[in-house]
Amino acid sequence: QVQLVQSGAEVKKPGASVKVSCKASGYTFTSYGISWVRQAPGQGLEWMGWISAYNGNTTYAQRLQGRVTMTTDTSTSTAYMELRSLRSDDTAVYYCARLLYYYDSSGFYITDFDPWGQGTLVTVSS
Amino acid sequence: NFMLTQPHSVSESPGKTVTISCTRSSGSIASNYVQWYQQRPGSAPTTVIYEDIQRPSGVPNRFSGSIDSSSNSASLTISGLKTEDEADYYCQSYDSSNHVVFGGGTKLTVL
Numbered sequence: 196q197v198q199l200v201q202s203g204a205e206v207k208k209p210g211a212s213v214k215v216s217c218k219a220s221g222y223t224f225t226s227y228g229i230s231w232v233r234q235a236p237g238q239g240l241e242w243m244g245w246i247s248a249y250n251g252n253t254t255y256a257q258r259l260q261g262r263v264t265m266t267t268d269t270s271t272s273t274a275y276m277e278l279r280s281l282r283s284d285d286t287a288v289y290y291c292a293r294l295l296y297y298y299d300s301s302g303f304y305i306t307d308f309d310p311w312g313q314g315t316l317v318t319v320s321s
Numbered sequence: 322n323f324m325l326t327q328p329h330s331v332s333e334s335p336g337k338t339v340t341i342s343c344t345r346s347s348g349s350i351a352s353n354y355v356q357w358y359q360q361r362p363g364s365a366p367t368t369v370i371y372e373d374i375q376r377p378s379g380v381p382n383r384f385s386g387s388i389d390s391s392s393n394s395a396s397l398t399i400s401g402l403k404t405e406d407e408a409d410y411y412c413q414s415y416d417s418s419n420h421v422v423f424g425g426g427t428k429l430t431v432l
Contacts, residue, residue: 230421232423239409239411239423239424239425239426240358240360240366240411240413240423240426241423242413242420242421242422242423245419245421254418254419254420256420257322257420290365290366296419303419304353304354305353305354305415305419305421306354306356306371306372307356307368307371307372307377307413308356308358308366308368308413309367309368309371309377310365310367311365311366311367312365313365314365
């Protein structure tokens with residue numbers, strides 16, 4: 196079955212970096228994108244960005260531009276999200292999700308995020 | 322960029338019907354697909370509606386999606402409410418720069 200399995204919880208100090216992995220299985224990795232979404236405690240979903248596993252093109256949320264890098268390793272069907280210069284308000288559960296996108300004569304389409312990984316709790320505390 | 326605005330919370334009784342709205346602040350709601358996700362406490366979100374009105378296999382037909390250009394909104398309607406439907410629901414769309422936008426989420430209480 197299609198599955199995304201994320202790396203384990205992390206505790207980091209302010210100013211440090213964190214790199215979360217997301218290993219895909221059950222589908223052709225390069226036929227989809229991977230998006231990253233985070234959720235602070237008791238808050239809603241915040242989109243962070245996405246990467247095409249086909250060509251590595253990335254699109255990042257403006258508020259995270261310069262602090263976040265998303266990459267993929269097609270040899271292992273694994274996506275990575277690195278967030279630098281961590282602050283206390285980066286404390287959140289970080290999710291990866293498979294993203295279906297496609298082009299046709301009318302334009303570019305992003306459809307649903309499915310499935311999602313189990314989430315990785317990143318705690319930033321001194 | 323645009324925002325998607327959802328009611329903070331809605332509540333309804335079992336067996337009844339509830340509708341959750343998702344209003345786009347600028348640009349046409351019909352310009353880009355809208356998805357809806359259900360998130361139960363402690364779990365990752367799952368899709369209940371994609372591409373405005375499509376229902377994934379395994380999602381009951383009690384869940385339906387619609388688009389209303391006059392109010393520039395998308396809606397998620399759940400009929401025959403069950404206690405298991407109690408969850409947070411999020412709408413999601415994207416803009417012309419391929420940036421994804423989530424609504425703020427709606428807490429559904431079935432009481």
